Amino acid sequence: MTESTTYNVLLSGNLKSGFEPEQVVEAFARLFKLSPEKAGAIIGKRFVVKREVELNVAKAYRDKLVAIGIDVKLKPHGDADELELEPVEQPLSKDGVPLEAGEMICPKCELKQTRAEECSGCGVIIEKAHKVQEQIAEAEAEAEAENPEPPTASTPAAAGDANSDQPASKKWLIAAAAVVAAVLAALLWYLFAV
Secondary structure (H helix, E strand, O other): OOOOOOEEEEEEEEEOOOOOHHHHHHHHHHHHOOOHHHHHHHOOOOEEEEEEEOHHHHHHHHHHHHHOOEEEEEEEOOOHHHHHOOOOOOOEOOOOOEOOOOEEEOOOOOOEEEOOOEOOOOOOEHHHHHHHHHHHHHHHHHHHHHOOOOOOOOOHHHHHOOOOOOOHHHHHHHHHHHHHHHHHHHHHHHHHHO
16 A cells, blocks of 8 residues: 655745735635734745645645735655744743743643643643634634624623623524533433433
């Protein structure tokens, strides 16, 4: 069995001639569903957009990015120079102090500890906790994109929830998740009982 070559899609840090930086940032933000601030932090820097994709997928990414004015390179995964392209941010503790090599902060309980797969304080699996945080951030971004204005006291959603800490869109999301969890639990109970 032969392993097919996969590619990384890399931003070179340069814009194509004839494109205004503001327009490129705006188009990049729309394309990747990012805030303009996050998109602006990426544009103009060398950055890995997508890792280990098939050639046809990499070309599709390249074509879309070139169309909005970004210079893109495709590199076979495993090239030695790919490691320096993605910006590395040094993680910080709660007090803003840089962490030492081999240290981490638990995404759930925020305990500073030696890097591990599981938190020594709360027992959460670190990778899963990060994925949950990413899903929550994506859901919040989608909710914000659908309803960019927060409800005011004059809107019906705000009038009924004047003493609430959460917007109506989050309450619906939480309620829907609870219903799905209850249905799945009942289904599993039924399957085990049978």
